[in-house]
Amino acid sequence: MNEISVPSVNELIEIGSRIIQKTKDFGLDELELYFSATDRFSLRIITNYVTTSTGLDQGVGIRAVIGKKVGFTSISSFDIEKIEEAVKIAAKIAKNRPEDPGFHHLPDPQRGLNQGGIYDEEIVSTSLSELVNISGKSVDNGFKTSENVEKIDFSLGRAVGAFAVVNSRGIDEGDRYTVIYSWSTAKTKKNDDVTTGSEFFVGRKMNRDEILEVPVEAVKNAEEMFNGKKLGEAVAGQIVLYNAVVQDFLWPLEFNVSARNVQDGRSRFVEKIGERVGSENFNIINDGTIPEGIRTSKVDGEGIPTRKLEILRNGILQSYIYDSYTAHKEGRTSTGNAARRNFETPPSPSFNNIYIASTFSGDVNDLIKEVDKGVFIKGFTMGSHLTDPLKGTFSITSLNAFYIESGEIKYPLKSVSASGNFFDLIRNVLKIANDHRLTFNGKIPSMLFDNVTFI
Amino acid sequence: MPDIWRLLQEAIDYGIDYGADFIEARAENMRRLYIHMERDKVRDIESGELIGLGVTAVVKNARGYAFTTNLTSESIKKAVKDAVESAKASTKIAELPATPAEYKPRNYEGYMPQVNKHPKDSEISDKIELALQGIKEVLSSEIVSLRTVYGEIWGDKYFLNSEGLKRFWNPIMVGLYYFVVVRRNGVIGNGREDMSASTGLELFDKHPPEGIAKTALRGAREVTEAKTLQSGKYGFIADPSFAGVLAHESFGHLTEGDYVATGASILAGRLNEKLGSDYANIIESGDPVNYGFWLPYDDEGVDAKKVTLLKNGVLVGYLHARSTAKIMNMEPTGNARAINYRFPPIVRMRNTYFGAGDMTKEEIFELVGKGVYAEGGGGGQTEDTGNFTFAANRAYWVENGEIKYPLKSVVVRGHILDFLKNVEGASRNVIVETSILGGCGKGGQSPLPVGLGGPYLAVKEAIISFGR
Numbered sequence: 001m002n003e004i005s006v007p008s009v010n011e012l013i014e015i016g017s018r019i020i021q022k023t024k025d026f027g028l029d030e031l032e033l034y035f036s037a038t039d040r041f042s043l044r045i046i047t048n049y050v051t052t053s054t055g056l057d058q059g060v061g062i063r064a065v066i067g068k069k070v071g072f073t074s075i076s077s078f079d080i081e082k083i084e085e086a087v088k089i090a091a092k093i094a095k096n097r098p099e100d101p102g103f104h105h106l107p108d109p110q111r112g113l114n115q116g117g118i119y120d121e122e123i124v125s126t127s128l129s130e131l132v133n134i135s136g137k138s139v140d141n142g143f144k145t146s147e148n149v150e151k152i153d154f155s156l157g158r159a160v161g162a163f164a165v166v167n168s169r170g171i172d173e174g175d176r177y178t179v180i181y182s183w184s185t186a187k188t189k190k191n192d193d194v195t196t197g198s199e200f201f202v203g204r205k206m207n208r209d210e211i212l213e214v215p216v217e218a219v220k221n222a223e224e225m226f227n228g229k230k231l232g233e234a235v236a237g238q239i240v241l242y243n244a245v246v247q248d249f250l251w252p253l254e255f256n257v258s259a260r261n262v263q264d265g266r267s268r269f270v271e272k273i274g275e276r277v278g279s280e281n282f283n284i285i286n287d288g289t290i291p292e293g294i295r296t297s298k299v300d301g302e303g304i305p306t307r308k309l310e311i312l313r314n315g316i317l318q319s320y321i322y323d324s325y326t327a328h329k330e331g332r333t334s335t336g337n338a339a340r341r342n343f344e345t346p347p348s349p350s351f352n353n354i355y356i357a358s359t360f361s362g363d364v365n366d367l368i369k370e371v372d373k374g375v376f377i378k379g380f381t382m383g384s385h386l387t388d389p390l391k392g393t394f395s396i397t398s399l400n401a402f403y404i405e406s407g408e409i410k411y412p413l414k415s416v417s418a419s420g421n422f423f424d425l426i427r428n429v430l431k432i433a434n435d436h437r438l439t440f441n442g443k444i445p446s447m448l449f450d451n452v453t454f455i
Numbered sequence: 456m457p458d459i460w461r462l463l464q465e466a467i468d469y470g471i472d473y474g475a476d477f478i479e480a481r482a483e484n485m486r487r488l489y490i491h492m493e494r495d496k497v498r499d500i501e502s503g504e505l506i507g508l509g510v511t512a513v514v515k516n517a518r519g520y521a522f523t524t525n526l527t528s529e530s531i532k533k534a535v536k537d538a539v540e541s542a543k544a545s546t547k548i549a550e551l552p553a554t555p556a557e558y559k560p561r562n563y564e565g566y567m568p569q570v571n572k573h574p575k576d577s578e579i580s581d582k583i584e585l586a587l588q589g590i591k592e593v594l595s596s597e598i599v600s601l602r603t604v605y606g607e608i609w610g611d612k613y614f615l616n617s618e619g620l621k622r623f624w625n626p627i628m629v630g631l632y633y634f635v636v637v638r639r640n641g642v643i644g645n646g647r648e649d650m651s652a653s654t655g656l657e658l659f660d661k662h663p664p665e666g667i668a669k670t671a672l673r674g675a676r677e678v679t680e681a682k683t684l685q686s687g688k689y690g691f692i693a694d695p696s697f698a699g700v701l702a703h704e705s706f707g708h709l710t711e712g713d714y715v716a717t718g719a720s721i722l723a724g725r726l727n728e729k730l731g732s733d734y735a736n737i738i739e740s741g742d743p744v745n746y747g748f749w750l751p752y753d754d755e756g757v758d759a760k761k762v763t764l765l766k767n768g769v770l771v772g773y774l775h776a777r778s779t780a781k782i783m784n785m786e787p788t789g790n791a792r793a794i795n796y797r798f799p800p801i802v803r804m805r806n807t808y809f810g811a812g813d814m815t816k817e818e819i820f821e822l823v824g825k826g827v828y829a830e831g832g833g834g835g836q837t838e839d840t841g842n843f844t845f846a847a848n849r850a851y852w853v854e855n856g857e858i859k860y861p862l863k864s865v866v867v868r869g870h871i872l873d874f875l876k877n878v879e880g881a882s883r884n885v886i887v888e889t890s891i892l893g894g895c896g897k898g899g900q901s902p903l904p905v906g907l908g909g910p911y912l913a914v915k916e917a918i919i920s921f922g923r
Contacts (some may be wrong), residue, residue, distance in 0.1 A: 040797070044898055047717035048550035049782075051898075052541040053799045055509070055522035055534065074503035076524040089502065096579060098497050128537070129544035136548035151719050157899070187719070196840060234686060264493050265600030266636055268643070344487070344503045382836040383844035386866065390636065390645045391678070393864035393922030397844050415842055417868060419686070419920050455686055455920070 004039045004124055005056065007078070009162050009174035012037070015078060016166025022080075023087045028094070030065035030106045031087065031168045034301060035078070036343040038161035041128060043135050045154040054128060059343040064090035065106060068099040074344045102263075107324035107334055109170045112305045114289040116175050117296035118204040123178040124160050126206060131158060134211055142186060142215025146223060150194070151187040152215050156180075165303030175297040178204055181440075182211045185380075186218040190226050195412075196399055197221025198380045200244070202440055204292055221379055221400055228412040231403065231454055238374035238430065239418055239452040240367045240404070243437035245377050246356070246444045248384035248396060252422045253284070255389035257311060257319075258349040259326035266390060268423060269317060278315035279429035281359045285310050286321060287442070288336055288352030294440050299336070301347040306336040311354070315427070321349045353442035358434035364446035367433055369407040375416055375454050376402045376409065383417075392422035420452045457526045459508075463615040465528055466510050470535045471617055475542065477513040477555060478535070478617040481754055482506075482526070483796055485610035485626070488574070489891075490582055492603040495590050497583055505610075507796030512538035516552035517545035518778070520799030551717065555755070555777035558787050560620055563751035563758045565742030572656040574607040574629055582607075585659055589633055589668030597676075599643065600636035603668075605629075606651075606891030608904075620756045628653050628748060628904060630891025631664055633671035639679040646674020647848065648831075651891040653749035674831075674849045677861035682852070684862065686920040690826025690853075691867070692819060692913055695886035697847055699907030700832030702737050703807040703895070705843045705871040710739075710764050710772070711802040711897075712779030712790070721841045721872075722770060731768035731875030734912075736810030738763055739774060741789060747806035747887035747906025752789065754800035759789035763810075768875065776802050794900040801898055806889075809909030812881025821856040822880050822913045828853045829865055832907070834893075841871045864922025880913040 012035040019033055037058040044051050059076040060083055071093030075086045135156045142152045157180070164174030183200035199217035201210045241249060261267040269277060288306020290296050300306050302324050310318040320326075323338035326349060339350035360366070368376055379400035387394040401413045428450040436443040463480040470478035484506045491499040508531060509522035519541030521534040574582070586605045594601060607629045614622040630651025637644050648671040650662050693701060714720035722730075741750035741759020750759045755777050764772045773783070776791035779802055791800035814822070831848030850865035851858045887908035894902030 042899065043545075045548070046713050046719055048548075049713055049717050049779075050517060050545045050549040050551075050553070051520070051799055051801060052518075052545055053520040053522075053797075054537050054541055055797060056524070057522075057797055058524055059505075070499070072499060072501045074501075074505075076505050076507055086504075093500050093502060093579065097500055098583070100496055100498060102493075102496070102498070128541050132541065132544040132548065139548070151717065153719060155898075194840070196838070264602065266602065266634075266645075344501075344505070346499050346501060380838075382838060382842070383846075383866070383868075385836070386834055386844065386846040388645070388833075388846075388864065390643070391864055391922060395844065395846075395864075395866040395868070395920050397842065397868060399838060399840065399842065415840075417844070417920065419866075421922070453686075 004160050006037045006039050006160055006162050009164050009176055012162060012164035012174055013166055013172045016164060017172060018080065019083050019087065020166060020168055022084060026087060026091050028064050028066060028091055032063040032106050033166050034061040034340065034343055036163045038159050040159050041131060042157040043132060045135060045139055047151045061340065061343040062086055062090045063346060064094045066094045068101060068103045069094045069097050070100065070103055071097065072346045102329055103325065104328035106167050106169055107171060107302050107304055110304050110333060113298045114305065116298040117177060117293060118291050119176055120178045120205040122206040123158060123180050131156060134208060138212050138215050141212055142184065142219050145216045145219040146188065148188040148190050148223060149186060149219055150189045152184060154184045154215055156182045171303035173299040173303040175299060177297065179294060180206055182214045184215040184218040186215060186222045188219060188222040193226050195222045195225035195228065196380060197225065202294055202438065225400060225412045228414040230414050231416055234453055234455045235373065236453050238371045239449050240364065240371060240376040241447050242364055242378045243435055243444050243446045244379055245381050246447055247439060247441045248381045249394065249425065252387055252389035252392060254351050257321055259320040259322045260349050262320050263326055263329060268390060272317050275317055276315050277317045278312050278426040280315045282312050282315045282426060282429045283357040284312040285355050286351050287355050290353050290443065292438055293353035293442060295353045300338045301340040302334065302338040304334045304336045304338065306352050309335050321351060323347050323349045355443050356432060356445055358445050359432045361434050363433050363435040367431055367446055367448040368404055368409060370431060370448060371404040371407060374404050375418065376404055377418065387422060394422055395419045417455050418452050424451060425449055459613050462508065462526055462531055463613060466531050466535050467615060467617050469532055470510065470512050470539060473535060473539050475512040475514055475539050479511040479755060480508065480615050482508040482613040483610060485608060487608045490586060490605040492586055492590065494601050495587060495594060500579060505795060509796040510535050510538045511799055512542045513554055514539060514542035515546050516554060517542045517549040518553035519545060522796045551782055553778045554781055556781035556787050558757055558777060561758045563741065565740060568653045568743065568749050570627060570655040574609060574656055577656055585664055586631060589664030592665040593635060593668045593672045597637045597639055598635065599638045602634040604632040604892060614756045616756060622752045622756045624751050628889060628891055629656055629658055631667055632892050633668045635671045635675040637675045637679065639676060642679040644675045644678030646671045646678060649890050649892065651889050652746040653743050677849060681861040681863040683921040688916045689919050690823040690915065691917040692823050692826065692828040692853060692911060694830045694911055695908045696831040696888055697829040698809045698909030698912045699888060700835050700845050702809050702909055703804060703905065703907040704835040704837045704845060705874060706737050706764065707739065707804045707807040708837050709841065710774050712773050712775040713802045715773050716779045716782040725770050727769060729769050730872055731765060732878045733767045734812055734881050735765055735768045735875045735878040737765035738810050739804060739807050741805045743806055743906055744885060744887040746889065748889040748904045750805045753791045754793045755791040757787045757789040759805055762788045774802055774804065776800060792903060794903045798900050803897060803903055804895060804905050806887050806906030808885055808887050808907060809881060809912060811883050811885050811910050814880045814882050816882050816911050819880055819882050819911045819913045820853060823853065824856055825854050827862060827865060827919050828858060837871065843871055844868045862921060866920045867917050869918045874917060877915040878912055879915050882911040885910050
């Protein structure tokens with residue numbers, strides 16, 4: 001049952017090369033085909049209600065170029081004839097649309113492939129029933145953790161995939177990946193006190209032990225919130241962000257360093273290369289090469305090698321992230337940051353993994369010790385997607401947070417909202433711990449910032 | 456195109472042979488077109504066709520789902536096998552049964568959108584022209600960035616199940632979105648506006664692009680003059696769009712049958728309880744009312760009938776798929792939706808809106824008198840606990856029932872049960888909106904097109920924070 005049958009990268013490149021050949025007389029100047037095939041399994045348990053889903057998601061995204069006119073179309077099939085027809089559709093769009101003066105050409109091959117990310121045969125060979133069993137056991141473990149558990153919500157996902165980019169300028173590269181992830185939320189009750197907690201795990205390698213613990217940790221996180229109080233009045237102070245939630249506050253960075261947003265006037269970092277935008281102790285790199293990184297791959301969505309790219313050094317902005325379109329506009333070559341949401345969209349700049357460097361060797365507990373007056377946000381945040389990445393104003397609520405005074409946690413907070421502005425926040429980094437956690441976005445440590453308002 | 460109905464029937468027959476107690480097979484052929492513009496230049500033109508087939512199998516008390524994009528007998532058989540096998544594997548851990556409630560087929564009887572100018576009959580150049588109308592209206596030296604997106608989705612949806620229920624319908628939505636960034640007196644401000652509906656391009660005859668772009672520009676300009684206030688409790692007025700965010704986020708999610716049936720929602724077990732004021736009515740329907748998303752049948756073939764969730768403040772309904780309805784011994788409501796063939800249907804919303812009251816807009820403003828007026832939603836989030844956080848698109852300070860000045864980055868938060876009790880009045884006309892960009896997210900299925908809306912609402916007090 002469910003033998004995973006994802007085509008190999010070479011098979012996809014094969015199909016792409018054939019199409020390039022067969023469409024040579026379609027009147028195009030250039031052509032690019034992006035193939036994506038992912039075998040996806042997902043399972044969700046809401047307390048004791050189970051849904052599962054499985055299937056091979058595959059399709060091709062096609063860019064057809066005539067001069068400075070690009071037409072894009074996508075289809076959910078690898079059938080050669082259907083792809084040829086789709087190339088005709090993309091060609092027709094290109095033919096009939098106005099020029100884009102900003103377009104130069106599709107990317108040329110670049111040298112210097114990294115080794116790519118971990119591909120785990122065990123993830124591939126774990127059967128559906130085994131995944132279902134692990135899920136059931138994990139939830140059981142969660143319930144066994146404490147007699148106070150009322151509900152557990154659990155999710156498990158497995159993706160095994162391959163992608164390839166073939167273009168008429170000589171690019172024919174791709175990569176494959178394995179990902180397993182799990183998250184859980186738990187509701188616990190003691191007398192009339194109801195609290196919630198959450199936990200997640202993501203990796204490129206199978207890790208049964210971690211998955212089996214996810215609901216357990218969620219329950220523990222929920223129980224830590226018993227006897228929580230509200231702040232009562234607004235407090236201005238420091239904020240400790242646990243590694244798991246840092247991204248909720250820092251995501252506007254990607255928006256503002258995207259060369260596309262910069263070139264189109266939609267970024268606060270326009271003309272800021274070489275200028276200070278963050279604290280002196282703040283160092284961030286974009287890294288497409290971390291073996292265990294979820295966003296690692298040999299090449300990006302245009303077939304360009306990914307790499308390490310300094311974004312912030314000592315708080316000074318070093319680089320934007322580019323795809324080929326934005327790079328060529330500036331007379332550069334792509335930095336390997338072209339990402340596609342899926343085969344249905346053309347590429348645009350996006351981070352690979354981000355890595356934030358620590359400023360000392362301690363962990364989150366050491367950060368808490370440094371707080372005069374403030375809040376430790378451990379998890380369960382809401383509203384981070386409401387931050388306007390251009391305005392920067394954020395107002396993020398957490399149901400797993402603690403009040404800190406004089407370096408000690410005083411009590412859990414029933415619910416607290418942290419408000420501020422992203423562009424001020426990154427200038428107020430006090431300390432960065434060395435407790436990096438692998439998340440969907442990179443390797444992120446816990447961080448201490450100054451000057452946030454809480455209510 | 457292969458004979459879809461034959462393939463669906465094959466899936467059903469094979470599934471029953473293979474050991475399923477109940478099978479649903481659905482297929483879709485969906486088209487999309489997005490035209491992205493920067494200032495007055497066309498950047499990307501993104502078209503696509505998505506064809507796929509998905510099968511739900513129920514074996515004893517568990518269900519499994521599998522899909523394929525290869526519409527061949529062989530691939531479909533594999534999908535059916537996988538669906539049945541994963542159902543079998545889940546029987547041990549599924550304590551709540553996934554069997555479907557009985558459903559006596561009814562046809563959808565709500566409003567059917569008129570489609571006079573179907574987007575498939577128009578050229579890309581016409582659509583670019585449409586976008587340009589708005590662009591030309593606002594492009595000027597104060598504009599630092601202008602992003603426009605024209606979008607359309609349409610296609611065919613097929614459904615068949617082992618009870619012989621057969622459904623076919625054609626989803627449709629068109630929309631135009633403007634995102635403006637201005638610089639005025641050295642200050643940067645951004646604003647956005649979106650006009651979408653389940654109709655054809657005639658939408659823009661009634662709602663010209665110029666108007667949509669001007670509203671986005673107004674929002675951007677206002678940000679440059681916006682003032683900030685002390686966070687705290689204020690009297691509050693929601694426009695139909697913001698009311699929609701409240702209805703969808705603060706209430707709708709908590710009435711979803713999977714959360715209710717498992718006790719995960721705070722609204723579980725509270726039918727017939729008074730949770731809000733007399734003026735708080737919330738309705739959920741596949742009927743788009745005016746500018747919502749049209750959905751005649753859900754992805755289990757159930758007609759998307761109107762459901763009253765909150766009536767004069769009393770909880771009177773929940774949203775159900777056939778399986779959650781069965782668990783709770785209630786009727787299916789036509790709320791089982793999947794974003795596309797890659798996913799199984801789960802309980803989702805359709806069009807969620809506050810019901811009309813009997814006041815005029817002016818009376819609503821007078822009633823609140825002094826406070827914050829929020830126009831348009833910027834999205835939001837609610838937890839199972841009932842705590843919510845919503846952002847406004849534009850917001851203003853109101854005094855003596857009149858708008859005085861714009862406010863910075865308003866976010867409304869609180870607990871839904873407190874909030875609903877504070878609704879003091881509703882105006883007469885309901886507007887329901889949808890969007891070609893974005894939608895609702897749940898269980899990894901995002902963004903699902905939904906409609907949301909309401910009348911103007913007067914709220915006694917809400918907890919509001921402002922940008923700095």
